[in-house]
Amino acid sequence: MRTQAETYDELVKGLWRDNPVFVQLLGLCPALAVTNSAINGLAMGAATTFVLVGSSLLVSSLRNIIPKQVRITSFIIVIATFVTVADLSLQALAPAVHKELGAFVALIVVNCLILGRQEAFASRNTVRASLADAGGMSLGFSLALLSLGAIREILGSGSLFGVDLFGPLFEPWVIMILPPGGFITLGLMLAVFAHLRARRERAHKEAGDELDERWVA
Amino acid sequence: MVQREAGPARMMSTLGIAGFCSGLALVSVYMITQPRIARNRMEALEAAIFRVLPGARSREALTLRHGELTPVEAGDADPGAESAIYAGYDEAGKRIGFAIPAEGPGFQDTIKLIYGYDPERRRIVGLRVLESRETPGLGDKIIKDQDFVSNFSDLRVTPEVVVVRRGRTNDNEVDAISGATISSNAVVKIINQANARWLERLPTAAAPPPASPGAATERD
Numbered sequence: 324m325r326t327q328a329e330t331y332d333e334l335v336k337g338l339w340r341d342n343p344v345f346v347q348l349l350g351l352c353p354a355l356a357v358t359n360s361a362i363n364g365l366a367m368g369a370a371t372t373f374v375l376v377g378s379s380l381l382v383s384s385l386r387n388i389i390p391k392q393v394r395i396t397s398f399i400i401v402i403a404t405f406v407t408v409a410d411l412s413l414q415a416l417a418p419a420v421h422k423e424l425g426a427f428v429a430l431i432v433v434n435c436l437i438l439g440r441q442e443a444f445a446s447r448n449t450v451r452a453s454l455a456d457a458g459g460m461s462l463g464f465s466l467a468l469l470s471l472g473a474i475r476e477i478l479g480s481g482s483l484f485g486v487d488l489f490g491p492l493f494e495p496w497v498i499m500i501l502p503p504g505g506f507i508t509l510g511l512m513l514a515v516f517a518h519l520r521a522r523r524e525r526a527h528k529e530a531g532d533e534l535d536e537r538w539v540a
Numbered sequence: 541m542v543q544r545e546a547g548p549a550r551m552m553s554t555l556g557i558a559g560f561c562s563g564l565a566l567v568s569v570y571m572i573t574q575p576r577i578a579r580n581r582m583e584a585l586e587a588a589i590f591r592v593l594p595g596a597r598s599r600e601a602l603t604l605r606h607g608e609l610t611p612v613e614a615g616d617a618d619p620g621a622e623s624a625i626y627a628g629y630d631e632a633g634k635r636i637g638f639a640i641p642a643e644g645p646g647f648q649d650t651i652k653l654i655y656g657y658d659p660e661r662r663r664i665v666g667l668r669v670l671e672s673r674e675t676p677g678l679g680d681k682i683i684k685d686q687d688f689v690s691n692f693s694d695l696r697v698t699p700e701v702v703v704v705r706r707g708r709t710n711d712n713e714v715d716a717i718s719g720a721t722i723s724s725n726a727v728v729k730i731i732n733q734a735n736a737r738w739l740e741r742l743p744t745a746a747a748p749p750p751a752s753p754g755a756a757t758e759r760d
């Protein structure tokens with residue numbers, strides 16, 4: 324039986340410690356391809372959230388029914404169904420967003436973050452824990468795409484969410500909204516995350532050493 | 541996961557049921573969203589037609605049949621973007637021009653556009669790019685740069701439209717976007733090709749208005 328604290332931990336681990344993009348390096352294709360503006364990053368994050376939370380809910384509810392030999396096939400059917408629903412709904416309700424994201428909505432089906440969470444978590448945990456896990460991972464993914472999109476839009480277009488920031492004197496760094504800008508921004512963000520992790524591990528170790536000395540004393 | 545080994549019947553039935561449920565869900569969502577998606581497409585086309593033909597209030601789809609322009613009937617198969625054009629009428633039912641869809645290769649992918657043509661004055665009166673994947677920040681100025689788009693608001697088409705750099709001096713010239721010459725050339729080339737295909741077939745005298753302009757706007 325999982326406690327409240329454990330559920331909370333499943334939720335927050337995706338935000339920072341196990342962030343799908345910056346730590347696990349999953350779902351990099353959409354993270355690079357659609358983040359040339361903040362709004363596109365956010366829309367992609369929302370579509371992925373719908374698919375991931377929906378799939379985790381269904382897979383964790385059915386985890387005792389699906390025979391393990393056909394589990395991957397079953398997961399793929401579930402995920403593909405949610406992706407097609409998301410694709411059609413976006414076309415019907417937000418055609419402008421769908422036009423911007425183009426083929427990348429359909430490509431959510433091959434986002435390894437989603438299948439990864441089904442295989443690693445939802446297929447062996449309760450519905451409640453799986454929902455927390457999927458929610459946290461989705462939020463972490465959306466935040467990552469939003470921050471990449473915001474940085475690239477600010478530098479590459481001089482605006483944020485389409486609102487002009489610097490006036491006519493700013494010369495946009497066009498490369499930031501082109502593919503190389505995606506790689507540059509992602510690379511720098513990964514370096515920041517790696518640095519923070521290394522520092523935390525060092526702090527952890529030192530704290531651990533002190534603890535040991537106290538134990539010895 | 542089920543720990544004990546599942547038999548073949550169990551595996552088959554699991555996948556069968558999963559496939560069936562998935563199919564059921566997808567067909568339902570498709571049926572619900574399809575009318576809305578079709579309406580969105582039509583509204584986008586409609587908005588584009590009225591945008592490139594300033595003053596237009598209703599439209600009528602026309603297609604070439606036996607070398608003659610005839611209205612597309614309700615029962616006809618969709619003639620497709622390449623073989624249909626749209627006549628635009630003002631409030632009084634007077635035809636003010638034609639909206640001509642055209643497409644061709646751009647820098648990265650096909651550019652689809654629509655432009656308004658006034659046969660009386662033999663001029664292009666408006667342009668709208670419907671679909672393109674030109675480079676963000678450079679080639680996509682064919683949509684976003686109003687200075688470029690305004691080249692097409694009063695443009696002579698004879699003998700043909702030409703691209704120039706550093707300022708237009710003639711009214712059949714289009715000022716290229718700096719940094720996006722290929723995209724600029726592509727747009728003009730698409731228009732010239734469509735002109736060669738359509739202009740001589742367009743009637744210049746105002747044809748009688750469609751029977752019911754209101755109904756015409758419902759057609760796609």
